[in-house]
Amino acid sequence: AQKVTQAQTEISVVEKEDVTLDCVYETRDTTYYLFWYKQPPSGELVFLIRRNSFDEQNEISGRYSWNFQKSTSSFNFTITASQVVDSAVYFCALSEPMDSNYQLIWGAGTKLIIKP
Amino acid sequence: DADVTQTPRNRITKTGKRIMLECSQTKGHDRMYWYRQDPGLGLRLIYYSFDVKDINKGEISDGYSVSRQAQAKFSLSLESAIPNQTALYFCATSDVAGAGGRFEQFFGPGTRLTVL
Numbered sequence: 001a002q003k004v005t006q007a008q009t010e011i012s013v014v015e016k017e018d019v020t021l022d023c024v025y026e027t028r029d030t031t032y033y034l035f036w037y038k039q040p041p042s043g044e045l046v047f048l049i050r051r052n053s054f055d056e057q058n059e060i061s062g063r064y065s066w067n068f069q070k071s072t073s074s075f076n077f078t079i080t081a082s083q084v085v086d087s088a089v090y091f092c093a094l095s096e097p098m099d100s101n102y103q104l105i106w107g108a109g110t111k112l113i114i115k116p
Numbered sequence: 117d118a119d120v121t122q123t124p125r126n127r128i129t130k131t132g133k134r135i136m137l138e139c140s141q142t143k144g145h146d147r148m149y150w151y152r153q154d155p156g157l158g159l160r161l162i163y164y165s166f167d168v169k170d171i172n173k174g175e176i177s178d179g180y181s182v183s184r185q186a187q188a189k190f191s192l193s194l195e196s197a198i199p200n201q202t203a204l205y206f207c208a209t210s211d212v213a214g215a216g217g218r219f220e221q222f223f224g225p226g227t228r229l230t231v232l
Contacts, residue, residue: 009156035220045206045223091158095219103174104221108158 004094006107013082014115021077021110023092029053033095034068034075035104040088051075079112087114119143122207122224130232135194137227139207147210148190149221150174150182152203159206165190197231204228 003026013019025034036048049059051068059066063080079086092107120141129135139148150162151174161174163182171184179201183191194201205228208221 033219043204043226043228045208045226047220047222050220103161103164104159106158106160108156 004092004105004107006090006092006110008110009108010111010113012113012115015084016081018078018080019082019112019114021079021090021092021112023075023077023107025073025075025092025094027073027094027096029096031097035093035095036066036075036077037091037093038088039091039109040085045091048077082112082114084114084116086112088112120207120209120222120224122205122227124227125225126228128230128232129197131196131198133197133231135197135229137192137205137207137229139190139192139224141188141190141207141209141222141224143209143222144187145209145211145222146187147219148184149208149210150180150190150192151206151208152176152201153206153226154203162192162205194229194231197229199231202229202231 005024008022011019032053034051038046038048049066056068056070065078067076089109089111091109093104095104123138146167149164151159152162153159160176162176162180163174165171165184168184168187171182181193204226206226207224210219210221
């Protein structure tokens with residue numbers, strides 16, 4: 001069965017610190033897709049990134065970076081030089097063509113608090 | 117204008133009342149979804165529709181029904197609301213999966229429903 005685990009329920013750091021949000025997934029498929037979404041206090045869900053299982057290159061977008069490691073079934077998200085505006089709940093999700101017909105399997109989310 | 121809209125944004129109702137939540141999208145996507153979000157539980161899929169004639173139950177469909185009136189419209193109904201259906205409800209859309217299709221899900225702003 002597919003599963004996404006975000007073991008960190010809540011993380012609190014001081015502004016300008018780097019912070020890494022962990023995501024570990026389980027899947028039987030060789031083809032799958034991983035996602036990160038952000039939910040700020042206003043409540044909307046914002047798509048951040050999609051990564052397919054064939055592309056293990058790390059990705060950087062400004063202060064955000066993602067480390068995909070198939071060997072450890074992890075897709076971790078790092079925010080460098082965090083800012084108060086990064087405070088949000090972050091969700092990791094998995095999509096597979098075979099078992100779930102591309103439905104998103106969601107982690108429980110990590111609440112990130114950035115203190116000024 | 118927002119690509120995915122939900123009405124109402126907030127609703128307070130009483131136990132036993134029938135409630136309809138509406139979702140409209142201008143993204144031209146075939147796939148639409150209804151989720152509920154409860155604190156600490158992430159997102160759980162209620163129903164999903166791959167096109168107007170294809171509607172499927174999700175993880176927690178009991179107590180809910182849906183209608184896909186058109187490609188752009190997908191409604192969620194609570195026939196007889198109960199207090200444990202108090203939650204934040206999200207509608208989402210995605211493109212057709214596979215063959216290079218971009219199938220990350222795009223979310224509406226959410227409807228906060230309170231059942232007294």
